[in-house]
Amino acid sequence: MESFDFIEIKVPAKPEYVGVIRLTSSGVANRMGFSYEDIEDLKVAISEAVTNTVNHAYEKDEDGEVTIGFGVYENRLEVMVADHGGSFNLDQVKQNIGPYEAAEPIEQLREGGFGLFLIDALMDKVEINSDSGVIVLMTKYLHENEVGLDDDQISTTQ
Amino acid sequence: MNLTVDVQEQKDKSIVLLAGEIDAYTAPKLKETLLSLTEKEGNKVEVNLEQVNYMDSTGLGVFVSGLKSTKENNSELKLVQLQDRVYRLFEITGLIDVIDVDKTVQGGY
Numbered sequence: 001m002e003s004f005d006f007i008e009i010k011v012p013a014k015p016e017y018v019g020v021i022r023l024t025s026s027g028v029a030n031r032m033g034f035s036y037e038d039i040e041d042l043k044v045a046i047s048e049a050v051t052n053t054v055n056h057a058y059e060k061d062e063d064g065e066v067t068i069g070f071g072v073y074e075n076r077l078e079v080m081v082a083d084h085g086g087s088f089n090l091d092q093v094k095q096n097i098g099p100y101e102a103a104e105p106i107e108q109l110r111e112g113g114f115g116l117f118l119i120d121a122l123m124d125k126v127e128i129n130s131d132s133g134v135i136v137l138m139t140k141y142l143h144e145n146e147v148g149l150d151d152d153q154i155s156t157t158q
Numbered sequence: 159m160n161l162t163v164d165v166q167e168q169k170d171k172s173i174v175l176l177a178g179e180i181d182a183y184t185a186p187k188l189k190e191t192l193l194s195l196t197e198k199e200g201n202k203v204e205v206n207l208e209q210v211n212y213m214d215s216t217g218l219g220v221f222v223s224g225l226k227s228t229k230e231n232n233s234e235l236k237l238v239q240l241q242d243r244v245y246r247l248f249e250i251t252g253l254i255d256v257i258d259v260d261k262t263v264q265g266g267y
Contacts, residue, residue: 015183019159022181022212040243047214051182114215114251121250 005072013054013064013083021068022047025079028070032077034142041122042077042140048115049081049136056083076124076141083134160184161210163191171202177209180217189220196227196235203228208239217244218253225257238262 009024011017025046029039046068053066064083071078120126125139161184164175172195180188195203203224207213221237228235236258240248245261248254 015181018182019179023159043212044214044247047181051214051216054182114218118215118247118250 002073004074007070007072008067009069010065010067013056013066015051015054017066018047018050018054021050021066024068025070028072029077029140032072032142034077034140038140042079045119045122045138045140046079046081048119049079049138052115052136053081053083053134075143076139078137078139081136081138161188163188165191165195171204172198174203174205175209176205176207179212180210180220181212181214182216185216185220188217189223192220192224192235193227196224196233197231198233199231201231201233202236203233204236204238206239207237207241207244210244211241213244213247215247215251218247218251221257222253234258236260 007028009021011020022043025042026039029042034042050066050068053064056064067080067082069080069082071080116126116128119136119138123138124141127137129135129137159179159181161176161178161180164177166173166175174192174195176188178184192203192205195201205221221235224235227233238260240259240261245254245259248257248259253259
């Protein structure tokens with residue numbers, strides 16, 4: 001059995017706590033040795049997952065909580081974001097994901113629903129379980145992109 | 159973990175200076191200010207994001223609603239001086255083709 005450390009945080013499902021989770025995520029990822037770029041990706045992905053839960057709780061006028069679990073492995077970070085509301089409409093969320101198309105009329109552009117798309121783009125693996133409440137499980141590997149695509153390359157000219 | 163929103167009215171445009179983080183908590187205030195400016199018929203609104211060091215899809219949503227508002231009110235919206243990380247979100251989502259974003263490189267390398 002692979003050993004790992006587990007950290008769990010539970011906060012009220014309110015917008016003012018999204019930043020708290022972001023800071024915590026940054027701290028955990030930094031301790032593990034993730035690059036600056038990867039830490040920024042993690043911050044956005046985790047905030048998106050927490051924001052989904054918070055928005056949902058607000059729509060329903062519920063005083064919900066959101067639970068965030070960090071599984072710290074030697075080669076990866078697994079983050080679980082769980083919504084205990086249980087009434088989150090996953091199909092509806094899934095319908096609203098995908099990049100914008102330049103040809104789309106401006107009037108039809110979505111103002112929300114980008115969360116899952118960004119999570120998928122920024123993490124290595126994303127799984128969603130909606131059997132009881134919604135659990136988003138996302139994984140990011142360490143050292144996968146030691147030289148990122150956007151990094152400046154070492155010049156090889158003489 | 160906050161966002162300051164300053165508006166400077168110039169002769170030919172409104173400049174919105176942002177500093178801090180745009181997320182679910184700070185976005186409503188930004189949206190309110192932004193829409194109050196884009197709803198002025200024919201107004202030119204320039205949003206400076208040089209000091210914005212974090213943004214997520216909540217921020218993208220605010221700028222999309224700002225853009226929609228410009229179409230209804232014959233106004234203009236332009237985002238300038240984005241940091242790399244923030245700019246990247248506009249690229250990933252394809253919004254870069256829809257919203258006027260001017261990523262001027264700051265400082266010299």
